[in-house]
Amino acid sequence: MKKFVINIMFAGVALGYTSCTDNFLEYNTNPYEATKEQMEYDNYHVQSAMLNMQHVVVPAENNLNQFAECLLGGSYGGYISDSNGGFVGRNFATYSADQGWSSVPFVTQIERFYPSYIQLKDVTEDPVLLSVGEILKVAVFHRITDIYGHIPYSKISKDGKLVAPFDLQQDVYRKMFKELDESIATLTANKESNFSSKADRVFEGNVGKWIKFANSLKLRLALRLSYADAALAQEKAEEAVSHEFGVITLNVDNAYYPVPKSPFRVVMYDYNGGDSRVSADITTYMNSYGDSRREKYFVKSSFSASIPEVEDGFHGLRSGINFSSSEEAQMYCNMNVGDSKERILWMNAAESAFLKAEGALRGWNMGGTPDEFYEKGVRLSFEQWEAAGVDEYLNNTDLPQPYVDPMDKNSYAGETSKISVKWNSSGDFEENLERIITQKWIANFPLGLEAWAEFRRTNYPKLMPAPHNLSNGVIGDNEFARRLPYPEREYQENRANLQKALDNLNGPDNQATKVWWDCKPKK
Numbered sequence: 001m002k003k004f005v006i007n008i009m010f011a012g013v014a015l016g017y018t019s020c021t022d023n024f025l026e027y028n029t030n031p032y033e034a035t036k037e038q039m040e041y042d043n044y045h046v047q048s049a050m051l052n053m054q055h056v057v058v059p060a061e062n063n064l065n066q067f068a069e070c071l072l073g074g075s076y077g078g079y080i081s082d083s084n085g086g087f088v089g090r091n092f093a094t095y096s097a098d099q100g101w102s103s104v105p106f107v108t109q110i111e112r113f114y115p116s117y118i119q120l121k122d123v124t125e126d127p128v129l130l131s132v133g134e135i136l137k138v139a140v141f142h143r144i145t146d147i148y149g150h151i152p153y154s155k156i157s158k159d160g161k162l163v164a165p166f167d168l169q170q171d172v173y174r175k176m177f178k179e180l181d182e183s184i185a186t187l188t189a190n191k192e193s194n195f196s197s198k199a200d201r202v203f204e205g206n207v208g209k210w211i212k213f214a215n216s217l218k219l220r221l222a223l224r225l226s227y228a229d230a231a232l233a234q235e236k237a238e239e240a241v242s243h244e245f246g247v248i249t250l251n252v253d254n255a256y257y258p259v260p261k262s263p264f265r266v267v268m269y270d271y272n273g274g275d276s277r278v279s280a281d282i283t284t285y286m287n288s289y290g291d292s293r294r295e296k297y298f299v300k301s302s303f304s305a306s307i308p309e310v311e312d313g314f315h316g317l318r319s320g321i322n323f324s325s326s327e328e329a330q331m332y333c334n335m336n337v338g339d340s341k342e343r344i345l346w347m348n349a350a351e352s353a354f355l356k357a358e359g360a361l362r363g364w365n366m367g368g369t370p371d372e373f374y375e376k377g378v379r380l381s382f383e384q385w386e387a388a389g390v391d392e393y394l395n396n397t398d399l400p401q402p403y404v405d406p407m408d409k410n411s412y413a414g415e416t417s418k419i420s421v422k423w424n425s426s427g428d429f430e431e432n433l434e435r436i437i438t439q440k441w442i443a444n445f446p447l448g449l450e451a452w453a454e455f456r457r458t459n460y461p462k463l464m465p466a467p468h469n470l471s472n473g474v475i476g477d478n479e480f481a482r483r484l485p486y487p488e489r490e491y492q493e494n495r496a497n498l499q500k501a502l503d504n505l506n507g508p509d510n511q512a513t514k515v516w517w518d519c520k521p522k523k
Contacts, residue, residue, distance in 0.1 A: 043199075046129060049120035050199040053136040054257055056113045058344050058447070064112075065263035065344075067104040070276045071097075072147075073448025076481050077455060078281030078441070078463045080448060081317040083274055083329035088468070093320040095471035095481055095511060103487030105147050110162060113140050118158045128190050128207060129199070131183035135214045138176045139346065142221055145172045146453045147484050149515040150501035163494045166501040169516040173225060177236055180218045187211045188244060201258055202346070208245060213255050215240040216247040216347050219355045220450075224457060226362065228517040234364045237355075241366050247352040251384045255346035262344065264446060265337040272326065278333040280403045280412075281463050282445060283316030285438065288400040289421055291393065296385040297445055299334040303406060306331065310406045318403065318410040320466025328407070335446065345447060348384060353377035354440035361432055371423045374436055378421075381443035396421040403464060410467060414478075417462045430523075434460045456482055456518045474512050481511040482518055 059065040074080025075093040082093050090098050113136075120133045145151050152164040153172045167175065187207050197204035203213070222237035240247055248254065268274045278298050286294050294314050303310035317332035356366040357373035366373065375394060382390040397420045403412040419434045427435075437460035441451055455463065465478045475481060486509055490498045507513035 043124075043196075045119055045123040046126075047196070047199045049116040049123070050129065050132070050136075051201065052116035053113060053120070053133065053140075054201055056109060057136060057139045058257065058346055059109065060257060060259050060263060060344055062263045062266045064104065064108055066267045066271075066275065067101060068109070068143075069446065069448045070264070070267050071101065072105065072484075073450070073452050074276065074279065074446065075319050075448075077448040077451025078319070078461065079279050079446050079451055080268075080276045080335075081279045081319040081321075081329075081332075083277040083317060083326060083332065084272055085324045085326045085329065087275070088322055088324070089470060092481070094322075094466055094468050095320075095475050097484075099488045102484045103489060105144055105484070106151070106487050107162065107489060109140065109144060110152075110156070113137070114156055115158075126195075127186050128193050128195055131186040132195075132200070132210055134179045134183045135210060135217070138179055138221075139217060141172070142176060142217075142224075143449050145169050146224070146449065146515065148486060149483055149513075150504060152497070162490065163497070165497045168501075168504055170228070173221065173517075174232075176221060177218065177232075180214055180221075181239075184211055184214050184218070184243065187214070191245075202255055209253055211243075211245040212248045212253055213347060215243050215245060216255075216352045216355075219247055219352060219359075220347070223355050223358055224453065224517050226358075227457065227520045230362075234359075234362070237359045238365050241356060241359075247356075248347060248349045249352060251349050251380060254348040254384065256343040257346060258343045260342065262337045262342050264335055265342075268335050268337065274330050274334065277317040277329060278314075278335055280316035280318040280405070280410075281461075282442065283314045283333055284403045285400050285417075285461065286442065287314055288398055289393065289396055290398065291387075291442070292389045293382065293385050293387045293442070295336070296387055297336055299336050301331055301333050301406070303331045313406075315406045316403075318405065318412070318464060318467070320468055321410045322468040345444075348380070348443065350377045350381040350384060350443040351440060353380055354436055354443065357436045358433065361429065361436065370432060370436070371425065374423055374432075374439065377436075377443060378439055381439075384443075393421055394423075400462075412464045414464065415462070433458060434462075437461060455480070456514070457520065459520060471511065474510050476512075479512070482514045483511060485509045485511065 059068055070080050071082065072092050082091050088094060089096055092101065117133055117137055121130065141153060149169045150166045151172060152162055153167040154175055155165045157164060187210055191207055194207050195205040203209035219237055219240040222233045222240065225233040268276050298314050300312045301315040302312060304312045314333050317329055323329055353373045354377040357370045357377060360366040360368060360373055361370040378394055379390055399420055400417040402416055405411040419438055424431060437454060437458050441461050444450055465480065469475060469477055486498060502509060505513055
């Protein structure tokens with residue numbers, strides 16, 4: 001197998017590290033930089049392709065991360081709420097996002113990822129690097145198909161332009177499983193062939209860790225199909241956990257992408273004093289459970305400085321409200337993102353444990369029982385965050401309480417969850433499924449798009465509907481967004497190909513129509 005020795009200046013590394021990725025193709029063709037022969041000698045192309053692809057998985061660029069993880073996934077997944085009053089009426093939270101917002105994950109993320117993916121295939125035949133590239137492609141595209149449903153996937157041109165045929169979502173998933181299976185097999189056959197850490201910020205070229213991540217990703221995707229294709233879901237889940245390397249089981253193997261400054265810190269502190277705050281959904285659950293991870297996740301509200309009668313605490317801001325005062329909204333609880341946390345989570349050991357817990361609950365062979373994996377998931381999350389009191393937490397029988405707005409403007413009087421933390425061995429399937437999903441949701445903070453996907457698949461955890469619903473009747477008053485409509489650009493430039501997707505949707509091209517795997521039977 002071809003080995004790579006990478007010797008380039010840090011400026012090359014920065015192509016995948018900062019917002020300079022907006023123009024990485026221009027950088028790669030700058031006539032004043034190294035020649036093609038020189039760059040190939042130093043494997044510059046390999047390194048820049050790998051780093052640029054990693055940069056897009058959970059977006060490290062501030063604006064793209066804001067649209068995907070904060071404004072979209074954060075709002076719909078119960079993690080983050082908009083605190084910029086100027087957003088009201090054109091944001092996801094009120095089901096009224098304009099085209100400029102709705103198109104970002106589809107257009108921008110694909111067009112930033114795909115040229116680097118093709119570049120990697122053009123400049124190397126190394127099976128290890130190509131397999132990692134395939135894993136990165138699945139890591140990016142499963143998030144995009146989960147947002148829109150049917151997408152261009154197998155026939156995107158080399159330039160990454162989206163005038164391409166659409167694949168049905170069920171075909172995208174089957175293709176992703178095939179790509180993961182082939183990549184896992186190749187990496188397993190080359191398990192001692194670690195590559196340069198300069199081309200890998202996530203696992204520093206450790207092939208074994210990439211195999212575990214790929215298996216964990218496969219397990220995540222398998223559970224996503226639990227209602228759409230139970231047989232395939234079970235097959236792929238059991239393959240993932242029984243593999244020689246298995247899935248991520250230890251926090252030292254968690255998948256993180258390091259950044260000089262977290263995009264969450266930029267969005268929640270730097271932009272206009274903070275465009276977002278922590279959602280009342282997650283703070284209400286964690287407050288009700290007395291969860292000691294709160295101080296690791298959040299910074300307390302700051303009402304008392306301006307409104308002494310309001311006591312500071314972990315008071316989240318309700319999503320989808322109508323407000324005009326950014327200053328007031330910014331007094332609510334914020335995310336705890338400091339110098340020691342400048343990295344972006346892709347996947348952790350706790351999620352793998354909760355996925356196995358659900359698989360076992362469904363009767364699949366996960367190598368243990370649902371309660372064992374459930375407890376393991378909680379313990380791993382507490383360990384990851386260095387939080388105290390996990391034994392007491394696992395025995396907690398308190399139930400979630402209604403959200404009480406400290407400003408007495410947007411409290412919630414609707415139905416709340418009846419699920420405690422403590423496992424109920426005599427509980428039925430739905431009770432313990434809700435318990436597993438709720439704890440996985442807490443442990444996955446702040447992965448908003450993953451939270452939204454799992455909420456749509458299972459209807460858990462129970463979230464508060466938007467009180468300011470501007471969907472013009474598309475989404476019912478106690479309903480939630482199920483997908484995003486396709487970008488207007490696809491209608492204008494790719495209508496012939498788009499028509500296949502439109503013909504195979506479960507309804508109109510709007511936010512109320514469910515994607516393929518969102519088909520849990522109603523009680």
